[in-house]
Amino acid sequence: MKTPAWKTMYWLVKREFWEHRGGFFWAPIITGGVFLLLNIMGIIAAEVVGARHGINFGASGGLRRVIADMDAGDLSQVGFALDVAMYSAMGLLIAVLGFVVFFYCLGALYDDRRDRSILFWKSLPISDTSTVLSKVVSATVLAPIVAVATGIIVGMLQLLILALTLSFHGVNVWQLLVLAHPFRVMFNLIGYIPLYVLWALPSVGWLLLCSAWARNKPFLWAVALPVATGLLVSWFGIMGLFDLPTTWFWKNIVQRGLLSVFPGTGSVFGHNGNIAHSVAGNPGMDFMDLGNTYQLLASANLWIGVVIGLGLLAGAIWFRRWRDDS
Amino acid sequence: MSAVITASGLTKRYKSALALDNASFRIEPGRIVGLIGPNGAGKTTALKAILGLTDFTGELNVLGFDPRKQRDKLMGEVCFIADVAVLPRWIKVRQAVDFVANVHPRFDRAKCEAFLARTKLQPDQRVRQMSKGMIVQLHLALVMAIDAKLLILDEPTLGLDILYRKQFYQHLLEDYFDENKTIIVTTHQVEEVEHILTDLMFIRDGRIVLDADMDAVGERFIEVMVGADKADAARALKPLDERQVFGKSIFLFDGANRATLEQLGETRRPSISDLFVATMKGTYA
Numbered sequence: 001m002k003t004p005a006w007k008t009m010y011w012l013v014k015r016e017f018w019e020h021r022g023g024f025f026w027a028p029i030i031t032g033g034v035f036l037l038l039n040i041m042g043i044i045a046a047e048v049v050g051a052r053h054g055i056n057f058g059a060s061g062g063l064r065r066v067i068a069d070m071d072a073g074d075l076s077q078v079g080f081a082l083d084v085a086m087y088s089a090m091g092l093l094i095a096v097l098g099f100v101v102f103f104y105c106l107g108a109l110y111d112d113r114r115d116r117s118i119l120f121w122k123s124l125p126i127s128d129t130s131t132v133l134s135k136v137v138s139a140t141v142l143a144p145i146v147a148v149a150t151g152i153i154v155g156m157l158q159l160l161i162l163a164l165t166l167s168f169h170g171v172n173v174w175q176l177l178v179l180a181h182p183f184r185v186m187f188n189l190i191g192y193i194p195l196y197v198l199w200a201l202p203s204v205g206w207l208l209l210c211s212a213w214a215r216n217k218p219f220l221w222a223v224a225l226p227v228a229t230g231l232l233v234s235w236f237g238i239m240g241l242f243d244l245p246t247t248w249f250w251k252n253i254v255q256r257g258l259l260s261v262f263p264g265t266g267s268v269f270g271h272n273g274n275i276a277h278s279v280a281g282n283p284g285m286d287f288m289d290l291g292n293t294y295q296l297l298a299s300a301n302l303w304i305g306v307v308i309g310l311g312l313l314a315g316a317i318w319f320r321r322w323r324d325d326s
Numbered sequence: 327m328s329a330v331i332t333a334s335g336l337t338k339r340y341k342s343a344l345a346l347d348n349a350s351f352r353i354e355p356g357r358i359v360g361l362i363g364p365n366g367a368g369k370t371t372a373l374k375a376i377l378g379l380t381d382f383t384g385e386l387n388v389l390g391f392d393p394r395k396q397r398d399k400l401m402g403e404v405c406f407i408a409d410v411a412v413l414p415r416w417i418k419v420r421q422a423v424d425f426v427a428n429v430h431p432r433f434d435r436a437k438c439e440a441f442l443a444r445t446k447l448q449p450d451q452r453v454r455q456m457s458k459g460m461i462v463q464l465h466l467a468l469v470m471a472i473d474a475k476l477l478i479l480d481e482p483t484l485g486l487d488i489l490y491r492k493q494f495y496q497h498l499l500e501d502y503f504d505e506n507k508t509i510i511v512t513t514h515q516v517e518e519v520e521h522i523l524t525d526l527m528f529i530r531d532g533r534i535v536l537d538a539d540m541d542a543v544g545e546r547f548i549e550v551m552v553g554a555d556k557a558d559a560a561r562a563l564k565p566l567d568e569r570q571v572f573g574k575s576i577f578l579f580d581g582a583n584r585a586t587l588e589q590l591g592e593t594r595r596p597s598i599s600d601l602f603v604a605t606m607k608g609t610y611a
Contacts, residue, residue: 002402002431003428003429003430003431007428007429008428008429011424011425011428011429012429014425015421015425018416018417018418018421019414019416019417112414115414115415116408116412117412117413117414117415118412119379119406119408119412120408120412120413120414120465121414122377122379122401122406123377123401123404123405123406123407124401124426124429124430125398125399125401125402125429125430125431126398126401126429127397127398321397322381324374324379324380324381
């Protein structure tokens with residue numbers, strides 16, 4: 001008689017969602033709502049200002065004519081701009097997601113030790129490995145899925161609002177919407193999640209390790225330890241011993257270890273700027289295209305991080321098993 | 327049936343102090359064992375060792391498992407209530423039942439719901455909205471629905487009013503305990519568990535100083551109430567303890583001859599709390 005492992009994992013993750021409904025569910029919803037509200041207010045303000053100054057760029061058919069005059073290349077630019085509008089909703093959500101995941105990981109193996117409810121969880125036949133892994137899954141899969149789903153809905157609404165606004169100015173809504181690629185955007189966003197899991201692993205591992213190890217103030221340990229080390233390294237110029245500049249330490253240890261939970265940092269910092277270059281060289285190209293983002297898989301940075309992340313997680317599991325202070 | 331727990335040479339050292347000092351004991355199935363000791367005597371450490379929550383040196387076998395190495399398997403057979411308020415404060419009654427039902431293979435949901443129906447707990451009530459007594463009711467309902475071989479209770483009724491305390495032990499005896507189960511309980515409210523225990527263990531400074539079943543305790547320890555005239559004769563028999571009540575002296579003897587004592591005055595079986603106080607004399611001195 002044994003509960004299958006997948007079932008235990010499902011309920012463990014569900015448990016995390018119950019406990020952290022505020023961060024995992026309400027934070028993205030509220031952020032998305034605020035984003036849409038700000039957009040609507042912005043559009044209304046623009047309309048009011050426009051009307052007051054007698055600027056009416058739609059009614060004369062000017063804009064319509066502009067679109068009609070566009071060639072294929074220009075149209076793809078419009079489509080790209082609309083995709084960016086959809087991504088922009090995601091941008092804000094991603095920042096919020098980064099904070100949610102960061103603080104979730106710091107508390108995940110600490111809060112229940114502080115309030116002693118760990119004694120209840122440990123009275124159930126669940127291995128410490130499953131417990132820690134369920135926290136990793138919640139942070140790197142569950143939270144991003146909710147954020148992406150919210151982002152897609154908010155992005156669609158954003159697109160709709162833009163289209164409606166333009167239609168008041170006599171522009172054919174559907175003609176414009178056809179230029180956007182909402183499904184490709186969705187596909188790219190969802191497809192980015194596995195990459196995020198891999199990229200965020202060292203950060204998640206480090207934060208969970210601190211969470212499982214610290215007797216108090218895990219935040220201070222998690223942040224102060226690498227930063228203080230960084231300062232020492234800078235002060236004494238230790239990196240010179242390895243023929244590396246001091247910034248190497250800040251970039252590859254401090255920043256990589258703490259900030260990798262913020263989605264997209266992999267695409268920004270993971271390469272040596274070649275992604276930005278390739279996108280800049282081809283402005284019509286979708287910078288979130290999976291063929292593009294998954295080039296990160298070829299970088300040693302990612303895989304070294306994965307290995308270190310797994311090591312840190314093993315440490316977190318060990319401390320979860322043996323830390324005896326409740 | 328083989329023993330539920332066999333421990334030999336159990337030792338645990340914290341930085342500053344020895345919490346368990348070469349403790350050895352054996353617990354048989356179908357018993358209710360009271361593990362009684364002063365604060366800091368090592369009760370909780372002993373229970374933690376049994377539950378695999380702490381490292382130690384020595385031999386320990388719980389239901390055939392080594393708690394250090396086979397904790398996950400062991401916890402399928404063992405239930406555990408630490409002192410009140412260890413249920414997570416955010417959880418709802420319904421969530422707690424759902425969760426345990428789905429991760430514990432020996433959980434009987436119908437049984438749990440029947441227990442809960444006898445309380446005022448509501449499915450959507452969160453632990454943080456409950457009184458201490460209600461939290462223990464919920465925890466007990468969860469634990470009693472699990473068909474475990476060993477139940478460990480560490481100060482389960484701490485901070486509860488007398489109604490909840492009585493009810494707690496009553497439920498435990500009437501609806502849970504049977505000859506296939508074993509219960510270990512630590513508590514300071516000795517009077518309340520006195521009549522339900524089958525075995526008694528006193529622990530002091532990490533050592534087991536008394537380990538006997540209740541019948542043996544009744545035979546070994548005798549209390550005798552002696553008038554002032556015979557007090558010196560009683561003192562000559564080297565009592566464990568002496569106290570004064572209404573001008574008479576009450577002496578507590580360990581393993582003295584019953585017939586001799588009966589000549590001195592009225593004999594009776596000592597209460598566990600008196601025995602405890604006598605045994606632990608000088609602990610905090």
